[in-house]
Amino acid sequence: MDRRGWLVRILAGAGAAVLAVALAVPVRQGVQAAPAKPGEVKVSFVTFLSGPAAAPFGVPARNAAEVLVEQLNAGKAPAPYGAVGIGGVPIRAVYTDEAGGADKQVAELRRLVLDEKVDLVIGYISSADCLAVAPVAEELKALTVLFDCGTNQIFEDASHRYVFRTAGHQILDSVGAARYVLRADPRAATIAGINQNYAWGQDSWASFRDSMRRLKPGVRVVAELFPKLYAGDYSAEISTLLAARPDVIHSSFWGGDLEGLVIQGTPRGLGKQGTLVLTTGDTLLPRLGRDLPEGLVVGARGPHGALAPDIPLNRWFKSVYTDRYGIRPVYPAYHMAQALLGVKAAYERAASGGEWPTKDQVIAAFEHLTFETPSGPIQMALGNGHQAVEPSAYGVTGPFDPKTRERRLVRVVRFSTACVNPPEGMKSAEWISQGFPKARCP
Amino acid sequence: MSTLTIIGVDGVVFAAWLFLISVGLTLIYGVLRILNIAHGSLYALGAYTGATLLLAYFRHDLWPLGSLAVLPLAALLVGVTAGPLIERGLLQRMYGRDEILQLLTTYALFLILEDVMKLVWGTSPYYAYRPYGLLGQVSLGGVVYPGYSFLLVGIAALTGAALWAFVNRSRFGRLVVAVIHDPEISVAMGVNLPRVYVVTFSLGAALAALGGAYTAPMIAIVPGIGVEVIVVAFAVVVVGGLGSLEGAALGALIVGVVRSAAVHLLPTLELFTIYLVMAGVLLLRPYGLLAGERVRRL
Numbered sequence: 001m002d003r004r005g006w007l008v009r010i011l012a013g014a015g016a017a018v019l020a021v022a023l024a025v026p027v028r029q030g031v032q033a034a035p036a037k038p039g040e041v042k043v044s045f046v047t048f049l050s051g052p053a054a055a056p057f058g059v060p061a062r063n064a065a066e067v068l069v070e071q072l073n074a075g076k077a078p079a080p081y082g083a084v085g086i087g088g089v090p091i092r093a094v095y096t097d098e099a100g101g102a103d104k105q106v107a108e109l110r111r112l113v114l115d116e117k118v119d120l121v122i123g124y125i126s127s128a129d130c131l132a133v134a135p136v137a138e139e140l141k142a143l144t145v146l147f148d149c150g151t152n153q154i155f156e157d158a159s160h161r162y163v164f165r166t167a168g169h170q171i172l173d174s175v176g177a178a179r180y181v182l183r184a185d186p187r188a189a190t191i192a193g194i195n196q197n198y199a200w201g202q203d204s205w206a207s208f209r210d211s212m213r214r215l216k217p218g219v220r221v222v223a224e225l226f227p228k229l230y231a232g233d234y235s236a237e238i239s240t241l242l243a244a245r246p247d248v249i250h251s252s253f254w255g256g257d258l259e260g261l262v263i264q265g266t267p268r269g270l271g272k273q274g275t276l277v278l279t280t281g282d283t284l285l286p287r288l289g290r291d292l293p294e295g296l297v298v299g300a301r302g303p304h305g306a307l308a309p310d311i312p313l314n315r316w317f318k319s320v321y322t323d324r325y326g327i328r329p330v331y332p333a334y335h336m337a338q339a340l341l342g343v344k345a346a347y348e349r350a351a352s353g354g355e356w357p358t359k360d361q362v363i364a365a366f367e368h369l370t371f372e373t374p375s376g377p378i379q380m381a382l383g384n385g386h387q388a389v390e391p392s393a394y395g396v397t398g399p400f401d402p403k404t405r406e407r408r409l410v411r412v413v414r415f416s417t418a419c420v421n422p423p424e425g426m427k428s429a430e431w432i433s434q435g436f437p438k439a440r441c442p
Numbered sequence: 443m444s445t446l447t448i449i450g451v452d453g454v455v456f457a458a459w460l461f462l463i464s465v466g467l468t469l470i471y472g473v474l475r476i477l478n479i480a481h482g483s484l485y486a487l488g489a490y491t492g493a494t495l496l497l498a499y500f501r502h503d504l505w506p507l508g509s510l511a512v513l514p515l516a517a518l519l520v521g522v523t524a525g526p527l528i529e530r531g532l533l534q535r536m537y538g539r540d541e542i543l544q545l546l547t548t549y550a551l552f553l554i555l556e557d558v559m560k561l562v563w564g565t566s567p568y569y570a571y572r573p574y575g576l577l578g579q580v581s582l583g584g585v586v587y588p589g590y591s592f593l594l595v596g597i598a599a600l601t602g603a604a605l606w607a608f609v610n611r612s613r614f615g616r617l618v619v620a621v622i623h624d625p626e627i628s629v630a631m632g633v634n635l636p637r638v639y640v641v642t643f644s645l646g647a648a649l650a651a652l653g654g655a656y657t658a659p660m661i662a663i664v665p666g667i668g669v670e671v672i673v674v675a676f677a678v679v680v681v682g683g684l685g686s687l688e689g690a691a692l693g694a695l696i697v698g699v700v701r702s703a704a705v706h707l708l709p710t711l712e713l714f715t716i717y718l719v720m721a722g723v724l725l726l727r728p729y730g731l732l733a734g735e736r737v738r739r740l
Contacts, residue, residue: 050556050560050665050666051665051666051669052664052665052666052667052669054565054664054665054666055565055566055567055664055665056567056664059565059566197712197713223709224709224710225705225709225712226709226710226712226713227705227712227713228670228712228713230666230667230669230670231670232657232660232661232667232670232671233456233459233657233660235452235455235456235587235591236452236453236456236701236702236705236706237705239448239451239452239585239587239706240448240705240706240709242584242585242586243445243448243584243585243706255662255664256567256661256662256664256667259567259569259661259662260660260661260662263569263571263574263659263660263661263662264574264588264660266575267574267575267579267586267588267590268579268586268587268588269579269586287567287569287662288569291571327566
């Protein structure tokens with residue numbers, strides 16, 4: 001071989017080596033080494049621990065997290081959640097107050113992820129907080145599970161990789177309420193709404209009103225009232241509703257506002273001359289007991305609380321929660337259970353190979369997951385597998401049951417997920433305005 | 443019944459509640475010259491104390507209507523305990539200081555009291571709604587009103603009249619008026635200024651608590667109920683004129699009727715009505731409707 005031939009061979013060899021290295025690098029980067037099994041999974045639970053939303057929502061949700069973490073860490077949960085903690089690793093809970101507004105929550109999320117180094121965040125009751133933290137969670141690449149907020153904008157107006165929501169959005173409450181009301185009273189012709197004056201109240205009323213109009217063309221709106229959040233006094237609003245005499249009154253009031261409306265409305269006959277629909281009314285049942293009037297249409301933002309199915313997982317959850325706190329869980333507690341059990345199911349599915357999963361593997365396992373909860377199976381069906389759908393259920397307050405110290409719900413109707421949720425890829429407003437395409441109702 | 447009459451009735455009922463929650467704030471400002479942000483907490487203290495007394499009352503199977511007389515007792519309890527404690531323990535150190543410092547102090551007090559109430563009563567709601575239905579209902583042209591609403595109107599009128607008589611007809615009231623006009627001259631004339639301050643603050647605290655106690659049967663008592671009250675009470679006393687008792691009554695009536703009209707006729711505007719009234723009055727009369735302009739002393 002002459003000198004020229006040697007040179008060609010050397011250059012070709014060097015080129016092949018460079019090519020091999022160049023090809024090898026991405027291959028190595030694509031395969032992440034499995035992380036070592038950690039000593040604990042650090043989870044931050046963010047709910048309202050102060051302010052008016054604490055008692056009705058934040059504290060029940062926090063309590064659910066507390067009792068579930070204890071039960072899971074002790075390995076006392078029933079199947080399929082019998083493994084200790086998450087995949088054998090104990091959960092360490094960090095409780096954070098959601099009060100203070102969206103800007104504060106954004107700063108708190110950064111602190112939790114960057115300083116506190118939590119493995120994931122489960123939180124947020126306020127829709128405003130959910131909307132504010134979602135893009136920041138993406139920026140931080142922090143696994144964040146929204147557990148309770150109701151706005152449908154999160155996954156309809158954006159797509160997320162690190163953010164999940166394990167509860168259905170508000171559309172199922174409004175569409176379910178409209179379907180229930182018309183099933184109970186097909187002659188209903190006039191409707192009125194009393195809803196709190198912010199995103200939740202306005203969106204809930206708009207989707208209920210539009211659903212009613214689509215389901216029964218010709219339905220007339222006779223009053224639309226939006227009192228201020230935490231207003232306390234509803235005398236004038238109740239007078240307006242009584243004077244307008246609608247067939248149906250819709251309210252998505254919650255917490256102290258809901259209780260104030262019922263306390264002030266009951267002696268005045270609100271709900272007697274027409275049907276009063278309370279989409280979050282389940283929270284009233286254990287609170288007001290016998291004093292809650294009969295004949296109110298009550299929802300629980302899904303099949304939760306008094307509307308939860310009688311299945312072993314629900315019986316266990318109700319029992320451990322009631323034993324600990326002396327009152328049965330209401331829907332925010334069920335939403336918290338959904339989030340924590342969803343996370344556990346996703347981690348354990350991702351770790352089924354035996355190795356502790358990477359964040360990407362957890363995300364892949366969480367997407368489109370179906371998992372068991374005290375409210376029945378939950379599917380992550382919307383938002384590319386990041387947004388849960390839930391069935392809806394409504395009932396009417398009936399006779400007082402001395403055993404549960406609550407009014408029993410009668411004439412309960414359950415609507416399947418396909419009946420009250422828009423299909424994947426379609427926005428809720430379009431779904432309603434187009435007459436609920438692809439909806440499958442019993 | 444015509445819409446106008448319904449607006450009138452609803453307006454007066456709401457005005458009565460507004461007057462009860464705001465008159466203590468204007469009294470304290472008029473004498474002590476301190477805008478008490480913790481007024482909302484004193485209202486909440488009254489609501490919690492009232493609810494606790496009501497629940498205890500109904501446990502003993504007593505005459506139900508007697509429960510309505512328990513509520514002023516709650517106001518008295520708050521007035522004679524929290525009032526002197528706050529005024530002597532904290533506020534007396536703030537007299538003559540910068541207004542911002544006074545504001546921050548009462549705001550800090552508001553936050554402390556919110557946590558104290560959580561420690562004492564917990565975070566679960568309290569319900570004491572039984573008295574709300576005790577006075578029956580009054581049907582006015584198809585719209586049913588609870589008798590309790592008219593009791594509120596009576597309590598507000600009685601409170602206003604008693605307060606007016608106290609300030610204008612009693613010896614101590616005249617001392618208060620003297621202090622309002624000129625604390626320095628009053629001291630020179632032998633008025634016991636600390637006594638006037640502590641009594642006035644305690645009276646203001648009792649009035650806030652009275653508002654809370656009579657609201658207790660209408661609501662679920664939860665942490666944070668005082669937040670909204672301070673905003674509304676402030677708007678009412680600004681409209682009437684800070685420091686003016688008659689102003690608080692007039693401000694409450696105007697805000698009550700305008701809000702009621704908005705709820706019935708233009709519900710979308712309801713949220714802004716209180717602030718619209720406040721902005722309108724401040725544009726025309728920067729010191730409120732019934733407060734005289736402050737004389738600048740050299």
